[in-house]
Amino acid sequence: xxxxxxxxxxxxxxxxxxxxxxxxxxxxxxxxxxxxxxxxxxxxxxxxxxxxxxxxxxxxxxxxxxxxxxxxxxxxxxxxxxxxxxxxxxxxxxxxxxxxxxxxxxxxxxxxxxxxxxxxxxxxxxxxxxxxxxxxxxxxxxxxxxxxxxxxxxxxxxxxxxxxxxxxxxxxxxxxxxxxxxxxxxxxxxxxxxxxxxxxxxxxxxxxxxxxxxxxxxxxxxxxxxxxxxxxxxxxxxxxxxxxxxxxxxxxxxxxxxxxxxxxxxxxxxxxxxxxxxxxxxxxxxxxxxxxxxxxxxxxxxxxxxxxxxxxxxxxxxxxxxxxxxxxxxxxxxxxxxxxxxxxxxxxxxxxxxxxxxxxxxxxxxxxxxxxxxxxxxx
Amino acid sequence: xxxxxxxxxxxxxxxxxxxxxxxxxxxxxxxxxxxxxxxxxxxxxxxxxxxxxxxxxxxxxxxxxxxxxxxxxxxxxxxxxxxxxxxxxxxxxxxxxxxxxxxxxxxxxxxxxxxxxxxxxxxxxxxxxxxxxxxxxxxxxxxxxxxxxxxxxxxxxxxxxxxxxxxxxxxxxx
Numbered sequence: 001x002x003x004x005x006x007x008x009x010x011x012x013x014x015x016x017x018x019x020x021x022x023x024x025x026x027x028x029x030x031x032x033x034x035x036x037x038x039x040x041x042x043x044x045x046x047x048x049x050x051x052x053x054x055x056x057x058x059x060x061x062x063x064x065x066x067x068x069x070x071x072x073x074x075x076x077x078x079x080x081x082x083x084x085x086x087x088x089x090x091x092x093x094x095x096x097x098x099x100x101x102x103x104x105x106x107x108x109x110x111x112x113x114x115x116x117x118x119x120x121x122x123x124x125x126x127x128x129x130x131x132x133x134x135x136x137x138x139x140x141x142x143x144x145x146x147x148x149x150x151x152x153x154x155x156x157x158x159x160x161x162x163x164x165x166x167x168x169x170x171x172x173x174x175x176x177x178x179x180x181x182x183x184x185x186x187x188x189x190x191x192x193x194x195x196x197x198x199x200x201x202x203x204x205x206x207x208x209x210x211x212x213x214x215x216x217x218x219x220x221x222x223x224x225x226x227x228x229x230x231x232x233x234x235x236x237x238x239x240x241x242x243x244x245x246x247x248x249x250x251x252x253x254x255x256x257x258x259x260x261x262x263x264x265x266x267x268x269x270x271x272x273x274x275x276x277x278x279x280x281x282x283x284x285x286x287x288x289x290x291x292x293x294x295x296x297x298x299x300x301x302x303x304x305x306x307x308x309x310x311x312x313x314x315x316x317x318x319x320x321x322x323x324x325x326x327x328x329x330x331x332x333x334x335x336x337x338x339x340x341x342x343x344x345x346x347x348x349x350x351x352x353x354x355x356x357x358x359x360x361x362x363x364x365x366x367x368x369x370x371x372x373x374x375x376x377x378x379x
Numbered sequence: 380x381x382x383x384x385x386x387x388x389x390x391x392x393x394x395x396x397x398x399x400x401x402x403x404x405x406x407x408x409x410x411x412x413x414x415x416x417x418x419x420x421x422x423x424x425x426x427x428x429x430x431x432x433x434x435x436x437x438x439x440x441x442x443x444x445x446x447x448x449x450x451x452x453x454x455x456x457x458x459x460x461x462x463x464x465x466x467x468x469x470x471x472x473x474x475x476x477x478x479x480x481x482x483x484x485x486x487x488x489x490x491x492x493x494x495x496x497x498x499x500x501x502x503x504x505x506x507x508x509x510x511x512x513x514x515x516x517x518x519x520x521x522x523x524x525x526x527x528x529x530x531x532x533x534x535x536x537x538x539x540x541x542x543x544x545x546x547x548x549x550x551x552x553x
Binding site: 130133 | 447
């Protein structure tokens with residue numbers, strides 16, 4: 001380990017954190033504009049051209065708001081909670097590769113990845129599992145019953161959906177035969193895992209929506225029931241940090257989803273183009289990554305605009321009775337398919353998506369049987 | 380002094396400090412949070428020893444799942460603050476005696492080891508097995524298959540037991 005190494009990590013980490021912070025500001029703008037279009041409105045369009053300065057105006061407003069700590073709140077934890085919430089959102093993407101073409105800078109070979117570790121997927125899993133602390137501590141330290149209920153709800157919800165999330169990671173690990181992120185992306189050269197394991201991808205996206213408390217799983221801040229949930233007592237920059245954490249988590253999970261199921265930095269090779277080809281050879285990976293994240297983010301906004309909030313008992317029943325058994329079945333299906341493809345015929349590889357689609361269909365049938373509204377059920 | 384040694388000293392001090400904080404804190408929530416920090420320190424120790432899988436499992440299982448449930452129970456029961464003074468007055472002298480015996484035992488073993496063989500030498504071959512997830516899985520599912528299965532059945536029994544104990548029979552009042 002040399003000074004150069006440490007400097008390289010520091011600079012890469014700093015650049016990525018700055019991208020995430022800028023990304024947060026413009027993701028709020030993106031979301032407001034897209035939601036407005038879906039609801040046949042115009043959205044913010046006053047500050048600057050097309051309203052592009054709106055996030056900056058919002059930031060200035062939040063900075064100058066009064067910092068407020070409720071009486072009898074636990075001061076230390078009340079201040080720490082937003083920081084604890086934001087940190088996992090910033091560090092979780094450290095293992096995601098953004099390109100495969102290293103470039104030379106100041107005599108060093110720089111890769112498009114902050115940390116290339118052999119347990120990359122497990123790192124993501126462990127950071128995701130500690131992300132719950134910030135919200136539960138924010139709820140508890142506020143000394144407010146609505147905030148407390150929001151915090152407790154979020155704990156139960158995130159722990160329940162973490163199981164399905166972890167098992168959907170397992171299907172990817174099985175398909176790639178590695179837990180290293182760059183191996184997983186390279187394994188998708190023959191076909192994105194979206195095609196091989198479509199139901200696994202659906203489970204991943206649903207479970208991550210629940211993990212980041214986005215609609216339709218925004219239980220911890222259900223306005224009609226809990227005022228604003230775990231951040232009822234927060235204002236000014238402390239609220240901005242919690243807000244930032246939510247949007248940075250959205251960016252993070254879309255980045256991870258792109259790497260695990262949508263081929264990461266892979267895409268049509270543009271390095272043969274005249275004039276710009278030599279440059280594109282290096283930056284096409286990050287560009288594809290950005291496009292995929294942009295499209296996935298639109299998906300999340302679209303879901304928020306479309307679906308109403310799911311009731312709490314159904315949320316739990318859906319996580320434990322539908323998603324968990326389905327993801328276990330998918331692991332079995334994937335393992336069988338890989339064994340058949342290895343020992344009998346490579347064509348059996350395509351039995352994985354077929355069998356998993358059948359399993360997904362059965363799960364939807366089961367959902368209809370157990371979760372639908374029953375007449376006269378309230379006895 | 381190399382980098383790993385400096386890291387180790389910082390971590391060791393943090394680990395001991397958080398353990399002391401866990402014991403001395405009068406607030407159950409703070410005690411639980413100290414324990415989380417302690418688990419995080421232990422996870423980094425595993426990383427230094429070249430066992431990244433165990434480190435990540437430590438964070439995911441202990442810090443991420445078990446301690447969250449601890450916090451959940453503490454907050455639900457509303458037992459955040461301990462009352463002043465000892466609840467069990469005979470406990471303290473007994474604990475001091477037991478701790479002294481444990482410390483003497485550990486010290487004896489340490490000096491005995493130091494006299495006979497290399498002190499605190501890293502187990503070389505095993506450390507390499509822990510490095511690779513694939514090799515670790517091979518050892519776990521071949522050499523240690525029976526203990527693995529027995530452990531999983533034990534966990535299943537505990538899980539079923541917990542559900543049976545808390546489940547309300549049909550028609551039984553709440």
